[in-house]
Amino acid sequence: MVPRGVKRSLKWIALCVSFVVVSCNNDTKTNSSSTSNVVKPAAPTAPSFNSDSAFVYVKAQTDFGPRVPNSVSQSKCAAWLAETMKQFADTVIVQNFQTRGFDGKTLNGKNIISSFNPSKGNRVLLCSHWDSRPWADQDSVDKDKPIDGANDGASGVGVLIEVARQLSIAKPDVGVDIIFFDIEDYGQPEDSKFPEMDDSYCLGSQYWAKNLHTPNYFARYGILLDMVGGAHATYTQEGTSNRYAPAVVDMVWKTASDIGYSDYFVFDKTKPIIDDHYYVNQLAQIKMVDVIHYDFNSPSNFWKHWHTHGDTIDKIDKNSLKACGQTLLQVVFNELVN
Numbered sequence: 227m228v229p230r231g232v233k234r235s236l237k238w239i240a241l242c243v244s245f246v247v248v249s250c251n252n253d254t255k256t257n258s259s260s261t262s263n264v265v266k267p268a269a270p271t272a273p274s275f276n277s278d279s280a281f282v283y284v285k286a287q288t289d290f291g292p293r294v295p296n297s298v299s300q301s302k303c304a305a306w307l308a309e310t311m312k313q314f315a316d317t318v319i320v321q322n323f324q325t326r327g328f329d330g331k332t333l334n335g336k337n338i339i340s341s342f343n344p345s346k347g348n349r350v351l352l353c354s355h356w357d358s359r360p361w362a363d364q365d366s367v368d369k370d371k372p373i374d375g376a377n378d379g380a381s382g383v384g385v386l387i388e389v390a391r392q393l394s395i396a397k398p399d400v401g402v403d404i405i406f407f408d409i410e411d412y413g414q415p416e417d418s419k420f421p422e423m424d425d426s427y428c429l430g431s432q433y434w435a436k437n438l439h440t441p442n443y444f445a446r447y448g449i450l451l452d453m454v455g456g457a458h459a460t461y462t463q464e465g466t467s468n469r470y471a472p473a474v475v476d477m478v479w480k481t482a483s484d485i486g487y488s489d490y491f492v493f494d495k496t497k498p499i500i501d502d503h504y505y506v507n508q509l510a511q512i513k514m515v516d517v518i519h520y521d522f523n524s525p526s527n528f529w530k531h532w533h534t535h536g537d538t539i540d541k542i543d544k545n546s547l548k549a550c551g552q553t554l555l556q557v558v559f560n561e562l563v564n
């Protein structure tokens with residue numbers, strides 16, 4: 227995703243100037259209790275998300291090495307992802323595409339699209355990017371070497387594979403699509419010597435949004451995961467999500483609060499970023515929110531190991547995977563009473 231303060235993102239940030247950071251608003255953190263008296267049908271209990279299993283799926287990806295475009299690791303991991311999802315989903319499609327990076331290179335990408343109950347009209351879309359960044363441009367050493375991307379990429383995909391495994395057992399009567407987007411993180415570094423290029427991040431989601439895997443594909447809403455596995459993760463209500471899909475933000479964060487994860491899904495509103503959800507909203511016109519770790523204490527406001535060689539499997543915290551995955555399962559199972 228595009229970080230705060232990068233020149234090429236300023237235009238977008240300026241458009242969204244009204245979405246400013248509201249830091250640590252304790253009043254809003256407790257507002258879920260105000261709805262607790264409303265009488266409604268009891269939501270079915272979702273199956274229990276297994277964070278040990280999710281962790282294994284995160285590690286399996288990093289064991290392939292950096293999943294950068296045009297690499298052997300990319301091909302091998304893509305094949306593993308597709309085979310793994312075929313065990314759980316009704317259909318799995320690999321959408322092969324070519325695109326061009328900011329540096330002029332032709333990049334070969336694979337979006338991996340898995341569907342449950344493909345004939346259902348009522349659909350929910352869950353996404354994460356599975357590639358890892360080819361550079362460590364936020365590090366002080368080895369900036370030109372690729373990162374492991376245990377959190378930035380693999381964590382969200384690991385959560386979604388475990389969600390898929392649970393859906394294969396519990397089989398909810400709603401349509402669910404899970405897309406692993408490729409080439410999210412080939413975005414132009416701040417110190418790049420190439421001419422400035424807009425929209426250099428999120429190339430896989432841009433391709434998918436312009437080339438939907440089924441004609442007239444539509445989901446009622448979507449949820450994107452990015453960097454969800456850091457310890458004590460805080461997923462704030464990020465500005466692009468609030469702009470395009472405020473009702474989905476309310477629903478997801480309330481669901482998390484209802485099942486005890488308001489320490490993770492905090493109600494703070496933070497500035498907009500460009501991530502895959504921006505293009506899904508803008509180009510595919512599906513209301514999608516981003517669940518992403520906002521770090522109030524790091525200079526970038528992203529997770530402290532973001533785009534560094536510190537983004538390794540030992541930083542992945544099962545409690546954060548659980549908070550995220552259990553919330554997603556509950557969202558899907560709440561569909562049964564809506």
Ligand SMILES: [Zn+2]
Nearest residue numbers: 227359378411
């Ligand atoms: Zn990244």
